[in-house]
Amino acid sequence: MKDRKVVCRCEDLTEEEIIHAIELGYDDLESLKRFTGATTGPCQGKGCLMHLLRILSQKTGKSVDEIGVTTQRQPVNPVPLYILAAAEKGDGE
Amino acid sequence: MTIKVAVIGGGVAGLSAAYFLAKNGAEVSVFEQKYLLYGASGRNSGGLTAQFRNEALIKLALRSLELYNTLQSEIGFNFLLRRDGYVKIANDEVANVLKDEVEIQKRAGVNVKIVDPDFVKSLFPDINENAFSIASYFADGGVVFPWPVVWGLAKGCKELGVKVYDYTPVSVEVKGNEVVGVRVDDELHRADYVINAAGAWSNEISRQAGVELNNKIFKEEICVTESLKPYLDPYILDVSTNVYISQSMRGEIVGGILGNETNNINVKSSLDFLTKYAKRVVELVPKLRGMSILRQWAGVYDLGRDGLPVIGPTKVKGFIQLNGFGRNGMSTAPAAGEALAEYILKGKSKILEYFKP
Ligand SMILES: Cc1cc2nc3c(=O)[nH]c(=O)nc-3n(C[C@H](O)[C@H](O)[C@H](O)COP(=O)(O)OP(=O)(O)OC[C@H]3O[C@@H](n4cnc5c(N)ncnc54)[C@H](O)[C@@H]3O)c2cc1C
Numbered sequence: 185m186k187d188r189k190v191v192c193r194c195e196d197l198t199e200e201e202i203i204h205a206i207e208l209g210y211d212d213l214e215s216l217k218r219f220t221g222a223t224t225g226p227c228q229g230k231g232c233l234m235h236l237l238r239i240l241s242q243k244t245g246k247s248v249d250e251i252g253v254t255t256q257r258q259p260v261n262p263v264p265l266y267i268l269a270a271a272e273k274g275d276g277e
Numbered sequence: 278m279t280i281k282v283a284v285i286g287g288g289v290a291g292l293s294a295a296y297f298l299a300k301n302g303a304e305v306s307v308f309e310q311k312y313l314l315y316g317a318s319g320r321n322s323g324g325l326t327a328q329f330r331n332e333a334l335i336k337l338a339l340r341s342l343e344l345y346n347t348l349q350s351e352i353g354f355n356f357l358l359r360r361d362g363y364v365k366i367a368n369d370e371v372a373n374v375l376k377d378e379v380e381i382q383k384r385a386g387v388n389v390k391i392v393d394p395d396f397v398k399s400l401f402p403d404i405n406e407n408a409f410s411i412a413s414y415f416a417d418g419g420v421v422f423p424w425p426v427v428w429g430l431a432k433g434c435k436e437l438g439v440k441v442y443d444y445t446p447v448s449v450e451v452k453g454n455e456v457v458g459v460r461v462d463d464e465l466h467r468a469d470y471v472i473n474a475a476g477a478w479s480n481e482i483s484r485q486a487g488v489e490l491n492n493k494i495f496k497e498e499i500c501v502t503e504s505l506k507p508y509l510d511p512y513i514l515d516v517s518t519n520v521y522i523s524q525s526m527r528g529e530i531v532g533g534i535l536g537n538e539t540n541n542i543n544v545k546s547s548l549d550f551l552t553k554y555a556k557r558v559v560e561l562v563p564k565l566r567g568m569s570i571l572r573q574w575a576g577v578y579d580l581g582r583d584g585l586p587v588i589g590p591t592k593v594k595g596f597i598q599l600n601g602f603g604r605n606g607m608s609t610a611p612a613a614g615e616a617l618a619e620y621i622l623k624g625k626s627k628i629l630e631y632f633k634p
C-alpha cells in the first residue's frame with residue numbers, strides 16, 4: 185500500500201486527493217477549499233491551510249502571495265445556540 | 278453562421294443559459310469576475326420550491342425541478358438533491374396570506390396543501406408544534422447543495438465547448454444601438470449577444486449598456502451548525518419571522534433569515550443576525566439549543582420590479598437581461614436559462630413574455 189500522506193486531518197484528505205482536485209480544474213484556493221472540504225473541518229483550516237497553499241503553489245507555479253489567503257469566516261470558536269439566544273442584543277448592525 | 282454569446286456572471290442563471298445555448302449550437306463564453314460560487318449561487322441555502330404567488334414564476338419553478346433531475350444524469354454530476362418537501366409555517370397573523378397563495382398555487386398545478394402543526398411534527402418530530410399555527414406543504418420541493426449545482430453546470434458547459442473564464446471581470450461594450458461584445462482589460466471579446474446574468478451587479482452592467490434596470494439589492498445572512506446525523510428532511514421556512522432551516526447532506530443545520538433591502542453591496546456577517554436567528558431556532562426546535570454555530574456568511578442578490586426576474590431583450594440590440602431572481606434563483610433560474618436559450622436561438626419563448634425587461 186502506498187503511503188497515505190494526510191494533509192487535512194479533520195476531513196481526512198490526502199495530498200493525492202488535493203492534487204486530483206487541482207487537476208480537475210479546482211485550481212484556485214477558494215474552489216479547492218470548497219470542492220475538497222479542506223479547511224472546513226472543526227479546526228477551520230488551522231491544521232491544513234499552509235499545506236494547501238504549498239501544494240497549490242507547486243502545482244500551479246504561482247507564489248503563495250499570488251494565491252492569496254482567504255477570509256476566515258466567523259465565528260472562530262463555535263458558539264452554542266442557547267448562548268446566542270440569551271444575548272441581549274447583537275452588534276447593532 | 279454560429280451565434281456568438283458572451284455571458285456576464287458565472288452563477289446559476291448565467292451557467293444555465295450558457296449550457297442550453299451551447300447544447301443547441303451557440304458558441305458561448307462565460308465571464309466570472311471572481312471564482313465560481315462567489316455570487317449568491319455559492320452562498321445560498323439551496324431550498325427548492327414553487328410556493329409563489331405568480332403563475333409564470335411557478336411554471337419556471339416546476340420546470341426547474343424537472344431540470345435538476347435530468348441535468349444531474351445528463352451532466353454526470355451529483356447535485357445532492359433531496360426531494361423531501363418544502364414547508365412554510367406561519368402564525369395566525371399571516372395564516373390568510375398562506376391560505377390565499379396556496380389557492381393560487383393549486384390552480385397553477387402545484388402539489389401543495391394547507392396542513393396543521395401536527396402534520397409538520399409527523400415530518401419532523403423535533404419541531405415545537407406550539408411555535409406556529411398553520412403550514413403549507415409542497416411535497417415535491419426540497420433542497421440541493423448549491424456548490425455541486427454550479428460546478429456541475431460549469432462542467433456540463435465545458436464539455437459542450439463553452440469557455441468559462443474565472444477571475445475575469447468584464448464590462449459590456451455598445452456601439453450605436455447595438456452590442457459589440459464584452460471588454461476584458463484592453464481586449465474586446467466580440468459577441469452577437471451579451472447576457473447580463475450578473476446578479477446583484479446587474480444594475481451596474483446594465484448602466485454600462487445605457488439601459489435602465491433598477492433591480493433592488495438584498496443582503497441575506499446565513500449560518501451552519503456542526504454536523505448531526507440526518508434527521509431534518511424538509512426545508513422549513515417560517516414566514517412569520519422569515520427564519521428558515523434545513524439540513525445539508527453533510528449533516529449541518531443550514532439556516533438564516535430572509536434578506537433585507539440594502540443600497541450597497543457588502544457581504545459582512547453580523548452578531549445581530551446570529552442572536553436573532555438563534556432565538557427563533559431554539560423556540561422552533563428546542564433540542565437544537567446545544568448545537569454550535571460553526572460558520573456564518575452573507576450573500577447579495579437582486580430582485581426585479583414587481584418581485585419578478587427580468588429576462589429578455591432590451592432597447593440595445595443583442596443586450597439581454599437575465600437577472601432579478603431575488604430569493605428564488607436556485608428554484609427558478611435553470612428553467613429561465615433554458616427558455617432564454619430558446620428565445621435567442623429560435624426567436625420566441627412563451628414563458629418569457631411574463632418577464633420582459
Ligand atoms: C443567504 C442566501 C440564501 C438563499 N437561499 C435560497 C434558497 O433557499 N432558494 C432559492 O431558490 N434561492 C435562494 N437564494 C437566492 C439565490 O442564491 C439567487 O437567486 C441566485 O443564486 C441568483 O443567481 P444569479 O446567477 O442570478 O446570481 P449570482 O449567483 O450572484 O451570479 C452573478 C455572478 O456575476 C458575477 N459578476 C458580477 N459582475 C461581474 C462582471 N463585471 N464581470 C464578470 N462577472 C461578474 C458575480 O461575481 C457573480 O458570481 C439565496 C440567496 C442568499 C444570499
Ligand code: FES
Nearest residue numbers: 192194225231232
Ligand atoms: S485540518 Fe483541515 S480543517 Fe482541520
